[in-house]
Amino acid sequence: MQEPSSISSSSGAGVLSRLPGPAVTAPAGPISKDRGWIESPFYDLSLFTLSPIAGLLVIALERGMRLGPHVGVLAVYFVGIPHYLSTFTFYLGDQNRSHYRARWVAFFLGPLIIFASVFALRVLDVSGVVQSVIFTWNIYHVSLQSAGILSIYRRLNAGQQKEKLWAHLTILFVNATMAFWFLKYFPPLYSFMVRVHPGAPLALRYACLITAIVAGTGYAIQLARRPGPIGVSEWAFLISSLLLFQPYLWLQDSVLATIAALMGHFIQYLGIIWLLNRRKFSEQPASGSRAQQWLVNLSSNPRLLMVSLLVIGAIFLAIDRGSRIVGLYLSYIIVWNSLVLIHFYVDGLVWAFRNSFVRQTVGPYLVLESHRL
DSSP states (O other): OOOHHHHTTOOOOOTTSBOOSSOOOOOOOOOOTTTTSSSOHHHHIIIIISTTHHHHHHHHHHHHSTTTTHHHHHHIIIIIHHHHHHGGGGGGOHHHHHHHHHTHIIIIIHHHHHHHHHHHHHHTTOHHHHHHHHHHHHHHHHHHHHHHHHHHHHHHTTOOTTHHHHHHHHHHHHHHHHHHHTGGGSHHHHHHHHHHOTTHHHHHHHHHHHHHHHHHHHHHHHHHTOSSOOOHHHHHHHHHHHTTTTHHHHOSOHHHHHHHHHHHHHHHHHHHHHHHHHHHHTTSOSOSSHHHHHHHHHHHOHHHHHHHHHHHHHHHHHHHHHHHHTTOHHHHHHHHHHHHHHHHHHHHHHTBTTSHHHHHHTHHHHSOGGGOO
């Protein structure tokens, strides 16, 4: 996996970038022993709160085993790639068909424009722009996913809506501060900023730090004003989110730091997508279109899901290696970069809770009434 700055700097997903503001009516059910948690303590801790440990494990294995960089490659292909592709399961649900067909410019033309843009920039040999966009958008995208999941915990723990903006800004600028602190380790963006002004990287670093401090102070004030106590689940995930990008502070290898930071994000995204589909399709048999039947079977069968992840990773890894052999690696990189950017873009559409359709078809399955405190 060469061209690491463009590949490993790619993330997935600001899933849940904006959790619904207005109240959402959740499916009725008995009071759960897992109140305050999205699913359960075990599920949440494993796939959400403690998922960043997987990134630290990648660092430990890469530096302590003979496999070396191959550990990062395997992590990207067998966890990262499935995470990117899982966004497109939105197109498989019959319920969503009328929604995205009515907005065909956004859901179909938009991705084509992104692909054409990446192709043009690569052909013109200005790839540093693509790498820099991915690196920067990555920070925003990952931060909003963390903020979105935190919003679920806030709603489950009787938090207040006015905390939302402060929480989003705090997570975003804490992550940005860490990612930009040693920007010199990411040459594409660093060299561009230095051309703008020699002091630009330093100014960006401290601008993010100051904003993070101001936002964090505002958020702490809001939390202190919450009428009730803050649940363990919410505290734990908040701390995890604020530490997600810490590998950038102590690793000079920007590629490895990015993979390590993104592993937690990858796992969280897969966990929330699978949970959403499992809850959504558990109420109906494997009916509808063939695409939806496949999605229903996948969401109800963990073994089939794991096999699918392995097959997807193996296919993309084979394409990577095959493209090098036949001299078409640049074409593969164009597809890869396009996939990442299209994932960012489509993800923003399918998780846009400002849209009433998303609030009605997604919100009730994430904030269960039985799990509220």
